[in-house]
Amino acid sequence: MTPRSLRVVLGGLTALGLLAAAGCGSNPDAPDAAGATGLVLADAYEDPSLNPIAGYSETGYSKIYDGLVRAAPYQAGVLPAIEPALAAQLPQASPDAREWTVSLRTGVTFHDGSAFDADDVVATYRAVLDPTSGSPLASSYEMLQAVDKVDASTVRFTLKYSYAPFDRRLMLGIVPAESVATPGPADASPLNEKPVGTGAYKLESWRKGSEMVLTANPDHWGGEPAVKKLTIILAPDDNTRTQRTAAGEFDGSWLPPKLAATFADRDGYKVVAHPSADFRAVSLPTGHPVTGDPAIRLALNHAVDRQAMVDNILAGYGKPAYTPIPEALGTFHNPQATFAYDPAQAGQILDAAGWVPGPDGIRVKGGQRAEFTLMYFPNETLRRDLSLAFTSDAKKIGIEVNLEGVDRPKFRPRIPQDAGLLGGGDNPYDPDTQVYALLHSTYAQYDANNPFRNPGAYRNDAVDAALDLGRRSIDPAERTRAYQDLQAELIKAPSAVMLAFLDHAYVVKTDGAFTGTVPVLEPHAHGTSWGPWWNVRDWKPRR
DSSP: OHHHHHHHHHHHHHHHHHSOOOTTTTTTTOOOOTTHHHHHHHHHHHSSSOOGGGTTTTTOSSSSSOEEEEEOOTTTOOOOOOOEEBBBBBBBEEESSSSEEEBBOSSSSTTTTBBOHHHHHHHHHHHOOGGGTTTGGGGGTTEEEEEEEEEETEEEEESSOOOOTTGGOOSSSSOOOGGSOOOOOGGGGGTTSEEEEEEEEEEEEEETTTTEEEOOOOTTTTOOSSSEEEEEEEEOOOOHHHHHHTTEEEEEEEEHHEEEEEETTTEEHHHHHEEEEEEEEEEOOOTSSSTHHHHHHHHHHHHHOHHHHHHSSSSSEEESSHHHHHHHGGGOOOOTOOOOOHHHHHHHHHHHHEEOOTEEEEEEEETTTSSEEEEOOTTTTHHHHHHHHHHHHHTTTTTTEEEEEEEEHHGGGGGGSSSEEEEEEOOOSSSSHHHHHHHHHHGGGGTTSSTTTTTTTOOOOHHHHHHHHHOOOHHHHHHHHHHHHHHHHHHHSSSEEEEEEEEEEEESSSSEEEEEEOOBBBBBBSSSSSSSGTGGGEEEEEO
């Protein structure tokens, strides 16, 4: 973490723990700060479904649902912790980590008034595994052999093999057993638009593409939240959202880092940054005649100036990335696994591999010009700016990158052929959940339903072996060595060009009426479900 980003993150978090983020004149429930009961927030993204079986809130960020466990506040330098939610205590593993027993919290009810018990947990996880559901999460639970009710308040998970981090897979929201009693496609379930959870907030209304309103659940097992109403306005365009935030329409908003930084010295606002395992990287398809060359891949990793990207594009809200395992994963992170920024060394690597400069300065090998296309999402200014910087750095060592803005539906099928500016870090609460699907050759075959798994079709026996050892070992020291070795191998034979880990930046008003937010390590997902509002259920009125 750079000194600037460390200062901003910690300073912002400390400050926000003392200040509030409520009290907006646009909120009909908040005529003034002292009397505020709700928040109006702006987001750039809207989940297409509110059904956990269909993939919603795998990491427990939903305010509508509770999982068995949930993320705990962030502590720098150690593996992110979890804490019980619908579980009465943390899950208990057998000595070989193949059986996991969960004692459930009692006295919990769903939003429809029905009682929560073991049948609901069993039904939720069986629905994920049921092929007729077509759940996109099924492959995340491929180690799960069975889930059974022991008694009304106890559930047992039986695994196919030892899996030490299985408790990190238990953040998924629990749905009523009745809602999944009839097998069928998850994407056709009423839960997609009419969710029934046990969470601290209920869905009051949802105008898709425009606005969602959540109201406090008076019967929540953790107590009724003091923030009574959350109004979430969808504003996808970064610049428009920034202008509306500056106009005072919102109590808070997620913004790209450079736009968030414009509020740093603005009266009445505060920039808050949360650490994340959310990375940006350039995928390099192994089937492409240029990006598939190991020398090209290695040279590009030495050619990019990551620190300049963090300083100039992320406005200091982030840190350079060399492998997909961030510092936030504690001892699993290998601080020696880095690439020196050294364009001269990059040139020597290409010279040795037979890539020689052509008349226009672009290198050529066997008649193949060192040229490829890099796709990015045109509506995301951050990905655009990182793509431009990457292209400039590549040109300096004789590699031409052609930028192309491509919308998501057209982006996906081109992943096997063209490089892409990608984001990742979907589940950063263990190194296995962070990197297995991203790197293992099992996922090298293109899957139209999961196109971002191993997007470069990378194959490396040493990496596979480390991933498998880390997944199946129950010895903490052995797991640590496996992931340290994995990162060392990626420096010798990179799968992609990792660019940076982001600190997610948020802008909040400083005249609010509540206090209580604390930091959390965020995954790739960000927005009003995370940031200062991830624990809004626990906020209290400012005294």
